[in-house]
Amino acid sequence: MERRGEQRTTMTTIKDVAKRAGVSVSTASVALSGRGPVSEATRRRVLEAAKALDYRPNAIARSLVTRRTQTVGLVLSDITDPYFHEITKGVEHVLSAAGYALILADTDRSAAKERRSLEIFEGQRVAGIILAGSGTEDEAAPLDLKGDGIAVVTIGRHHAGLPFVAVDNVKAAGQAVAHLAETGARRIAFVAGPEGLLAAEERREGYLAALKERGLPSCPEWIVRGDFTPQGGHRAVAELLERCGRGACPEPDAILAANDQMAIGVLKGLKERGIPVPEEIAVAGIGGIPTGEFVDPPLTTVALPMKAMGEAAAGMLLEMIEGGRRKARPSVWLETHLLVRASTGAGRA
Amino acid sequence: MERRGEQRTTMTTIKDVAKRAGVSVSTASVALSGRGPVSEATRRRVLEAAKALDYRPNAIARSLVTRRTQTVGLVLSDITDPYFHEITKGVEHVLSAAGYALILADTDRSAAKERRSLEIFEGQRVAGIILAGSGTEDEAAPLDLKGDGIAVVTIGRHHAGLPFVAVDNVKAAGQAVAHLAETGARRIAFVAGPEGLLAAEERREGYLAALKERGLPSCPEWIVRGDFTPQGGHRAVAELLERCGRGACPEPDAILAANDQMAIGVLKGLKERGIPVPEEIAVAGIGGIPTGEFVDPPLTTVALPMKAMGEAAAGMLLEMIEGGRRKARPSVWLETHLLVRASTGAGRA
DNA sequence: ATGAAAGCGCTAACAT
DNA sequence: ATGTTAGCGCTTTCAT
Numbered sequence: 226m227e228r229r230g231e232q233r234t235t236m237t238t239i240k241d242v243a244k245r246a247g248v249s250v251s252t253a254s255v256a257l258s259g260r261g262p263v264s265e266a267t268r269r270r271v272l273e274a275a276k277a278l279d280y281r282p283n284a285i286a287r288s289l290v291t292r293r294t295q296t297v298g299l300v301l302s303d304i305t306d307p308y309f310h311e312i313t314k315g316v317e318h319v320l321s322a323a324g325y326a327l328i329l330a331d332t333d334r335s336a337a338k339e340r341r342s343l344e345i346f347e348g349q350r351v352a353g354i355i356l357a358g359s360g361t362e363d364e365a366a367p368l369d370l371k372g373d374g375i376a377v378v379t380i381g382r383h384h385a386g387l388p389f390v391a392v393d394n395v396k397a398a399g400q401a402v403a404h405l406a407e408t409g410a411r412r413i414a415f416v417a418g419p420e421g422l423l424a425a426e427e428r429r430e431g432y433l434a435a436l437k438e439r440g441l442p443s444c445p446e447w448i449v450r451g452d453f454t455p456q457g458g459h460r461a462v463a464e465l466l467e468r469c470g471r472g473a474c475p476e477p478d479a480i481l482a483a484n485d486q487m488a489i490g491v492l493k494g495l496k497e498r499g500i501p502v503p504e505e506i507a508v509a510g511i512g513g514i515p516t517g518e519f520v521d522p523p524l525t526t527v528a529l530p531m532k533a534m535g536e537a538a539a540g541m542l543l544e545m546i547e548g549g550r551r552k553a554r555p556s557v558w559l560e561t562h563l564l565v566r567a568s569t570g571a572g573r574a
Numbered sequence: 575m576e577r578r579g580e581q582r583t584t585m586t587t588i589k590d591v592a593k594r595a596g597v598s599v600s601t602a603s604v605a606l607s608g609r610g611p612v613s614e615a616t617r618r619r620v621l622e623a624a625k626a627l628d629y630r631p632n633a634i635a636r637s638l639v640t641r642r643t644q645t646v647g648l649v650l651s652d653i654t655d656p657y658f659h660e661i662t663k664g665v666e667h668v669l670s671a672a673g674y675a676l677i678l679a680d681t682d683r684s685a686a687k688e689r690r691s692l693e694i695f696e697g698q699r700v701a702g703i704i705l706a707g708s709g710t711e712d713e714a715a716p717l718d719l720k721g722d723g724i725a726v727v728t729i730g731r732h733h734a735g736l737p738f739v740a741v742d743n744v745k746a747a748g749q750a751v752a753h754l755a756e757t758g759a760r761r762i763a764f765v766a767g768p769e770g771l772l773a774a775e776e777r778r779e780g781y782l783a784a785l786k787e788r789g790l791p792s793c794p795e796w797i798v799r800g801d802f803t804p805q806g807g808h809r810a811v812a813e814l815l816e817r818c819g820r821g822a823c824p825e826p827d828a829i830l831a832a833n834d835q836m837a838i839g840v841l842k843g844l845k846e847r848g849i850p851v852p853e854e855i856a857v858a859g860i861g862g863i864p865t866g867e868f869v870d871p872p873l874t875t876v877a878l879p880m881k882a883m884g885e886a887a888a889g890m891l892l893e894m895i896e897g898g899r900r901k902a903r904p905s906v907w908l909e910t911h912l913l914v915r916a917s918t919g920a921g922r923a
Numbered sequence: 924a925t926g927a928a929a930g931c932g933c934t935a936a937c938a939t
Numbered sequence: 940a941t942g943t944t945a946g947c948g949c950t951t952t953c954a955t
Contacts, residue, residue, distance in 0.1 A: 236699075236722050238948055249926045254950060261951095262924055281722075284697040285637045286948030289931045294634070296677075296698070304662050305864075310654050317653065317680045321687075326694055328645075329678045331666045338670075345675055348633040349645070350585075373585050373630075455868055489868045496870065515654075519804055519838045521845065521870030587932055598942045603934060610935095611940055635932035639947045 237278040245274035257282070288350065296326040297542060298346035302334045302358035306453070307486065307514040308531065312357055312380060315535025323543055325352070343370065351375060353542040356382055376545040378538045381424055388545070389556045390538045394424050394511075397527045397561040398431030399438075401481050401509045404525065406439050408569050410479035410507055414447035414469075416461040416491060418483040425453070428483045428511060446474040451487045458482055458490025466498065478506055479569075485512035489520050492568065496521075507569040511561075522567035530559045586627040594623035606631070637699065645675040646891060647695035651683045651707035655802070656835065656863040657880065661706055661729060664884025672892055674701070692719065700724060702891040705731055706884075725894040727887045730773055737894070738905045739887045743773050743860075746876045746910040747780030748787075750830050750858045753874065755788050757918050759828035759856055763796035763818075765810040765840060767832040774802070777832045777860060795823040800836045807831055807839025815847065827855055828918075834861035838869050841917065845870075856918040860910075871916035879908045 243253035248267055255261035256271035263271075274280075288294045299316055301309045313329070320327050328351060330342035346354055353376035370377050383389040405413050415432045418425025429448070436443045449464050451457035462480070470476040482488035488510030495502050502508050502522055510517065513528025537557055592602035597616055604610035605620035612620075623629075637643045648665055650658045662678070669676050677700060679691035695703055702725035719726050732738040754762050764781045767774025778797070785792045798813050800806035811829070819825040831837035837859030844851050851857050851871055859866065862877025886906055 236696075239950095240948075250948090251927080251950080252925055255925085258950085264924060267924080281693065281696045283638075283699060283948055285634055285643070285699050286931090287950075288634050289632075289638055289933090289948080290950045292931070304666065305659050310659070313653050313678075314680060317678065321679065321691065321694070324694070326677045326698055327679070328675050329662075329666065330670065330676075331663060342670065344630065345670070345673070347585075347630045349675055350632060350634055455864070493868050515804070516865045516868070519842050519865070520868055588934095589932075599932090600934075600943080601941055604941090607934085613940060616940080632932055635947090636934075637947090638932080638949090639934045641947070 236283070237280050238283065239280070241278055242271060242274045242280050245278060246271040294350050294352050295324055296328055296349060296351045297353040297355065297539075297546075298328045298330060298342070298349070298351045299355045299357065300330045300332060300339060300342055300346075302332050304329070304331045306358075307516065308484070308512060308529075309357060310514075311531035312535035312538075315532040315537075316355060316539045317535075319536050319539035319543070325543070347373065347375070352546045353377065355380060355538050355542060356387070357538075358382075376542055378542045378545070380534050380538050383556065384423065388541060390534050390541065390559065391556070392529050392534070392559050392561050394427035395431035395434065397511050397529070398428040398481070398483075399435040400527050400561065400563050401511060401525075402432055402435035402439070402441075404563055404565065405479045405481060405507060405509055405569060406441060408503070408507060412442060412444075412447070412475060412477045413479045413481055414449070414465055414477035416449055416451045416458055416465075416480060416482040416487050418451060418453050418487075420450070422453075425483050432481060444474040446472065447477055451483065451490075453484050453486055455486050455490035455493070458487030458492075459494045460490075461487065462491050462494030462498075480506060480508050482508070482510045485510035485514045485517050485524060485526055488524055488526065488568075489516060492520055492522075492524065503567070503569050509569055513564055517564075517566070522570070525566045525569040526564050527561050528564045529561050533559055585632070586629050587632065588629070590627055591620060591623045591629050594627060595620040642895075643699050643701050644673055645677055645698060645700045646702040646704065646888075646895075647677045647679060647691070647698070647700045648704045648706065649679045649681060649688060649691055649695075651681050653678070653680045655707075656865065657833070657861060657878075658706060660880035661884035661887075664881040664886075665704060665888045666884075668885050668888035668892070674892070696722065696724070701895045702726065704729060704887050704891060705736070706887075707731075725891055727891045727894070729883050729887050732905065733772065737890060739883050739890065739908065740905070741878050741883070741908050741910050743776035744780035744783065746860050746878070747777040747830070747832075748784040749876050749910065749912050750860060750874075751781055751784035751788070751790075753912055753914065754828045754830060754856060754858055754918060755790060757852070757856060761791060761793075761796070761824060761826045762828045762830055763798070763814055763826035765798055765800045765807055765814075765829060765831040765836050767800060767802050767836075769799070771802075774832050781830060793823040795821065796826055800832065800839075802833050802835055804835050804839035804842070807836030808843045809839075810836065811840050811843030811847075829855060829857050831857070831859045834859035834863045834866050834873060834875055837873055837875065837917075838865060841869055841871075841873065852916070852918050858918055862913055866913075866915070871919070874915045874918040875913050876910050877913045878910050882908055 239253050243250045253271050256263045256268045317327050332339040355378050357380040377387050379387050379389045383391040417429050446468050449461045451461045480491050510526040513526050517524035517526050588602050592599045602620050605612045605617045666676050681688040704727050706729040726736050728736050728738045732740040766778045795817050798810045800810045829840050859875040862875050866873035866875050
């Protein structure tokens with residue numbers, strides 16, 4: 226055991242290691258990194274000294290001279306939203322396996338916080354940034370990054386001219402509508418996501434397109450705005466049931482929510498009103514979050530490959546970082562798939 | 575607009591700013607940091623130059639000389655576990671508000687990954703580390719940190735001799751048992767957490783103590799081991815119902831799960847068997863995760879102040895970091911509170 | 924194969 | 940009030 230806590234503030238440096246091994250600092254550096262010519266004997270001595278002193282290379286100092294860091298930043302709009310959990314996990318896995326540190330920033334969907342986070346990232350000289358979840362306002366900030374040689378990959382923001390990992394939201398919504406129609410639904414309502422959010426708009430678009438394609442009726446009152454939270458979904462049912470059936474629009478026999486969180490709120494609202502799901506109204510979501518399996522009835526949904534999205538984004542980023550600027554950066558579309566559960570199941574059609 | 579992308583690799587430095595402002599580098603530094611005497615005129619000139627050049631101070635270089643960073647590491651066992659979501663949010667908020675960057679590490683409950691993460695943190699010279707969720711094995715690694723002047727705060731690991739933020743798990747389990755008993759339960763089963771996990775063991779202990787205190791019967795077969803996941807809870811009911819009612823132990827009329835995730839799995843298992851909750855068997859959890867509100871029936875639980883725990887831990891850490899080593903570091907116990915919902919509600923007693 | 928020297932971008936004495 | 944100097948811990952030519 227080494228003595229500790231004697232001179233608390235100063236960690237052991239490469240200088241200490243060199244001294245103990247009886248070599249120069251530069252030789253120690255070369256020996257430690259294994260990236261240069263060293264005699265086997267000194268290499269061993271240096272390594273021993275390092276171990277004995279519990280030497281931990283100072284990444285700060287290294288970065289200053291090499292002008293590269295082993296850190297990447299992840300920006301997301303709300304770490305509390307299940308959509309980001311598997312994504313974050315996937316990102317973290319790939320990154321930590323490659324020896325990179327992951328800096329996390331939660332923007333709370335505020336463009337100001339996003340900008341601030343990006344500034345901190347720049348200050349930290351992160352090697353790359355992953356942007357997950359669209360900020361609701363300006364896209365200018367991300368674009369600024371292109372200037373200073375920081376690699377950027379986005380998840381689900383396949384505009385903005387940046388490399389991306391994404392799913393086809395239009396298609397995903399279409400898959401849900403198709404399934405609903407096949408189980409007998411004729412009057413499909415839609416709980417939309419927050420305005421200005423790309424994924425939300427695309428799903429809405431996909432819903433409308435699918436209705437048209439299948440010749441299903443569409444009605445403005447069947448579309449109600451939500452905010453991607455369960456509470457939002459809960460409010461949405463109330464609004465939906467209140468305004469339908471009176472005017473031109475009859476009550477829907479199915480509800481598609483733009484994400485699972487809202488679908489779960491919808492389920493709750495329906496249950497409170499004693500409306501049986503799926504017998505009277507079928508419900509489906511988009512997302513594939515774990516909770517969907519445990520609500521009642523279990524939620525049919527279009528699952529997004531969230532972990533894979535995180536892994537893919539991190540992988541692309543690492544290639545860009547390590548392959549240098551010339552490296553190709555093919556954006557990628559990942560597949561979604563329908564997950565049929567009871568909320569659209571038995572008892573219908 | 576400034577020109578960009580001309581010399582891609584080099585960001586503007588303080589030297590550029592100084593030159594443009596027509597002052598020395600040190601004057602620029604002083605002016606920028608506002609921590610020294612400068613004439614109003616030069617201060618303005620420097621700031622203008624910085625803005626014009628879109629200057630972003632290099633935190634790396636600054637850290638190297640000041641020997642302090644504005645980064646803290648958060649280690650948790652599984653970012654996918656809802657327990658950590660609000661905690662992470664709380665931590666992130668406090669930290670980013672103070673201008674600190676948050677480095678996240680997910681250990682997957684592997685001691686090896688935890689150790690590796692801590693090494694990366696040390697390499698990054700983080701100013702502090704928050705340890706959330708016990709690693710299942712050795713506590714040696716965290717202790718090593720005390721050597722090199724890195725502030726450490728734990729969440730829910732109030733052993734290990736480190737400052738902590740925690741809840742009284744024994745009491746929390748007791749609250750649940752008390753409530754269950756008050757609603758008429760006499761035979762309370764327990765779905766325990768993973769072996770070796772502090773919180774899990776304490777809740778088990780609290781469960782047993784509460785039974786004894788209230789003179790409620792206890793039976794070894796009423797305790798079944800889970801793993802803190804919904805699937806684990808689901809398996810646990812199966813095991814419980816299979817082995818009870820045959821031997822010495824009658825079927826339970828209530829099930830307390832050591833966390834909400836498992837309680838949700840229990841609910842699902844019960845539903846599949848057509849056992850009405852809470853009429854025949856009441857169910858409660860510990861945690862207070864958002865999902866509990868949306869399962870059927872909504873889950874009664876003992877809520878832990880997760881966001882506050884994250885905020886408190888981050889706050890303590892910042893005090894330790896900025897107040898220097900002398901600063902007092904009072905560990906804190908936060909209160910839990912019972913959240914009564916339908917899974918133990920109407921239809922009972 | 925090894926060492927001396929320079930320098931990454933910044934801050935912090937110390938002069939002026 | 941401003942500039943000069945030194946140096947944080949490391950990597951990297953360049954000599955030897």
